[in-house]
Amino acid sequence: MVSEFIEMVSERNALQKKQLRRLDLSEEEIEEFEGVLCFLSDVYGCSLDFLAESYLFLVDMIKEEQYYFAVNGRYRNSTFAEVDREVYHNQNYMDKYMTGLALSDYIWKQHLKMIRFFEVVLREQGRGNNYLEIGPGFGQYLIRAVQARKFCRYFAVDVSPTSVQKCQAYLAYRGLKDICEVVIQDFFEFSSEQRYSFIVMGEVLEHVERPLDMLKKIYSLLEWNGQAYISTVINAPAIDHIYLFRNEEEVFDMISQAGFEIKNHICTAAGDIKTETAMKKSLPVNIAMILTKGRNKK
Ligand SMILES: C[S@@+](CC[C@H](N)C(=O)[O-])C[C@H]1O[C@@H](n2cnc3c(N)ncnc32)[C@H](O)[C@@H]1O
DSSP: OHHHHHHHHHHHOHHHHHHHHTOOOOHHHHHHHHHHHHHHHHHHOOOHHHHHHHHHHHHHHHHHHHHHHHHHSSOSOOOHHHHIIIIITOHHHHHHHHHHHHHHHHHOHHHHHHHHHHHHHHHHOOOEEEEEEEOOTTOHHHHHHHHHTOEEEEEEEESOHHHHHHHHHHHHHTTOGGGEEEEEOOGGGOOOSOOEEEEEEESOGGGSSOHHHHHHHHHHHEEEEEEEEEEEEESOOOTTOOSOOOSHHHHHHHHHHTTOEEEEEEEEESTTOOHHHHHHTTOOEEEEEEEESSTTOO
């Protein structure tokens, strides 16, 4: 299915054809990519046509928002309420968006780099009791964490019913549903007596109005000496991005205001663009960080 999907996207979009020709996936990654396509086809009856359309829907949406950003110097939306209505609770939109996003993890260099970084982090991660993920979307990170089986309990919250449904279905397809609970909830409304050994939040920080409060909440839920994997974006417009980080320093300042230490991080720009060039020209950059609470502190 992977080669048929690539062929179909390439036929419809010349720029993507160029990008797809340069795909550099390991055999294992091609197998996973195939697995995602099979899941979408087996469980949701998605045709290759719909899969290609969903991926190109994401590409077009980003292009449109980049144009808006270039002209106006800001993201189009600025409130959670707007995005909640237009995107998170719009099933048709979310269906295509989350499908496109899951496929982009194997096509976009920056997404692939972050997944690979996360896999190394998971391998190096010690055993713990509770794992929490915020905004798993389709569940590409969650599934890797559950498969690694480093924790006794896995829990995830996502504000979008479509994301939760897809994530649960994907876990079930891989035989992992009983190990992990995924619920529909805004993380700001989440409360728990538990403390978590590892908290993961991939590309959610830019989706909220008060990212510092979100980070502080994550900090308070983390065990002493626990770790968090958090990724976000800089100058990267999308329909549901409402908080604009303009450079790395703004991200790092907020992280340290929340109380965290940064143990390790990576930055990556899209395609062939060098990260430093992207930063200088206010082009999109993804940043993924491993944060600690307590380690190195007296
Ligand atoms: C861009 S997707 C990221 C998916 C996945 N974590 C990844 O890195 O590929 C953002 C997800 O966060 C969810 N989300 C946004 N705001 C949230 C909030 N306040 N609480 C919980 N989930 C939220 C959205 O519904 C969506 O599923």
